[in-house]
Amino acid sequence: MCAVQFVDVLGVTSAITAIPAMLTGVSASPRATPVVATVYAMFFGGLLVFGARLGDRYGHRRVLLAGIVSFGVVSVVGATAQEVVQLVTSRALQGAAAAVSVPSALRLLLDAARGDADGGDTRRRAAIAAWSATGAAAGALGLLVGGALTDVFGWRAVFWVNVPVALLLVVAVRALVPRSRTQVDATRLDPVGAVLMIAAVMALILGASLAEDAHRRAPGGVLVAVGLALGAAFVATQRRARDPLVPRAALADANLRTGTVVSFVNTATTSSAGVLATLLMQQRLGVSAVGAGLALLPFSLSVVLGSALSTPLGARLAPRPLAALGLGGIAAGNVVLAATSGSVAGIVAGVAVAGTGLGIASVAATAVGTDVPDALGGSATGLLNTSAQLGTALGVAGLLVVAAAAGTATAWAVGAAVCGLTAAALLTRAGRGAPVAG
Known part of the structure; x- marks a missing residue:
């Protein structure tokens, strides 16, 4: 499970170092840099809760496998991109695939760390520590790996490397992660809540990214305000929804x-x-x-x-x-x-x-x-x-x-x-x- 975290974090940081070469490779203006750099985080952050609910609804092992396969497939789209639109689309879909896989990977890791009262707490702490350390290591190595791959093989290698890694992860999950005996949540998904939360988080992330530039602080501030308003609307709908995206017990x-x-x-x-x-x-x-x-x-x-x-x-x-x-x-x-x-x-x-x-x-x-x-x-x-x-x-x-x-x-x-x-x-x-x- 920690390997899933490693690959997803590595995918973020390694691609960032390759952005200038990517834009040159698809004949795009440097003005596209903020979009390429931000779109992954927008879709990743926006879809995390929805991805977690998919795991509850359909089973975390199944959803994890779907996320890993999707990450590998959309990496091919990025590796073969000829236009900046393809590049941005690939980064967006990579973020979405990671948002589907990461919550289920963490949930499965915590389930595997369960045990008796004497040893279960220790195993759980060790599992969480390994998860955090893996993310940090991937963040550190990602910049180096991305730079090395770009210098030696070209920027497309940053995407191609994800394909065999995804295949190995699928094999490992199928071989090592047992099918869960926990009954899945039969409640239906909340489409209105999902749309509002995704839009709110995306607006907040994009607005904050724009606000980092002194020349774009006004539109960035507007987007942050829109995101906060959408977030308030999301909370209001969750209180009234029959099957809320975030269970009311979670909010409490x-x-x-x-x-x-x-x-x-x-x-x-x-x-x-x-x-x-x-x-x-x-x-x-x-x-x-x-x-x-x-x-x-x-x-x-x-x-x-x-x-x-x-x-x-x-x-x-x-x-x-x-x-x-x-x-x-x-x-x-x-x-x-x-x-x-x-x-x-x-x-x-x-x-x-x-x-x-x-x-x-x-x-x-x-x-x-x-x-x-x-x-x-x-x-x-x-x-x-x-x-x-x-x-x-x-x-x-x-x-x-x-x-x-x-x-x-x-x-x-x-x-x-x-x-x-x-x-x-x-x-x-x-x-x-x-x-x-x-």
């Missing part, structure tokens, strides 16, 4: 609400920190694009470290205090960045500290957010991933605006404050009992 579950908030804050404050660090190094410190990428490599490596540390820490702390500890690490990393932003060494140190905190907080957020009744498991995985996607989009856009108005150090300080306040809120609500599942 305290663990799931906590997990989604922490997931949002995690990505909002770390993705923005990385983007701000990259811009500062290239624009003010004279570091090359390759050098900036290498300087941020410790971030991904430290996420792996933090994920590994979360297993022994989780044996001593309940998920909420563990999440607060991780958020404290992210806050500390942002403080280091704000205090030492005039040097590359300071940036490397800051992102390493923040990455360690992110590894811990990500595992804790997933642990508490998926500690829900079995009937809500699919919805939980979809909502947690959607929250993380929105955190990245809105966090980067928001703190870029702060940086433009008040400076990069102030933006990092705001990120630290958000983490600190969230951690404090978690600690005030955390119980003093023994660690719960997760």
Whole structure:
């Protein structure tokens, strides 16, 4: 299951490095860069909850296989693209296929980690840590793999490589993942809710992406407002719908609400920190694009470290205090960045500290957010991933605006404050009992 996470994350980051070569290869203007770079995230983030509900409705093993096969097929479309429309379509469909497969992969991983009361919690923490570490490793390797494939074989190899990998994953899932004995959810899917949620998330992600550019902040702000309005309409319809896309019990579950908030804050404050660090190094410190990428490599490596540390820490702390500890690490990393932003060494140190905190907080957020009744498991995985996607989009856009108005150090300080306040809120609500599942 972690391999599915690895491939999907690798597909995002490896393609980003190849975008200039892609546009040249299909004779497209560089002005198409934002569309090609954003469309995957739009469809991935927009369809995650719907993909999770498909797993609940038709079985997570079946939906996972469908998502993997679809990812491989649409990669062929990208590899053979002759026009920019084909390229954009392929990236969009890759995002949709990943949105179908990721929630089911996480749900199946958590199901496999279940066990008796003595060992089940430990296995569950280890499984979640492996999931988080795999995503971080793929994020780090993706930039290197994408650049290497493009330089040696051309940009089409970034798409072609997904085909044999998808075939191997299909074989592995069919051989190693047993058919679930859990009865599928027979309730019908909510088409109105699905359309509203997909449109809301897509508008928010696209609007936030546009808002990152000072010349496009007005239309970006309008799209964000539209996304928020659609989100409000979605919530209203879910309260009245006979078979809501997100079960009402999920909206009322305290663990799931906590997990989604922490997931949002995690990505909002770390993705923005990385983007701000990259811009500062290239624009003010004279570091090359390759050098900036290498300087941020410790971030991904430290996420792996933090994920590994979360297993022994989780044996001593309940998920909420563990999440607060991780958020404290992210806050500390942002403080280091704000205090030492005039040097590359300071940036490397800051992102390493923040990455360690992110590894811990990500595992804790997933642990508490998926500690829900079995009937809500699919919805939980979809909502947690959607929250993380929105955190990245809105966090980067928001703190870029702060940086433009008040400076990069102030933006990092705001990120630290958000983490600190969230951690404090978690600690005030955390119980003093023994660690719960997760």
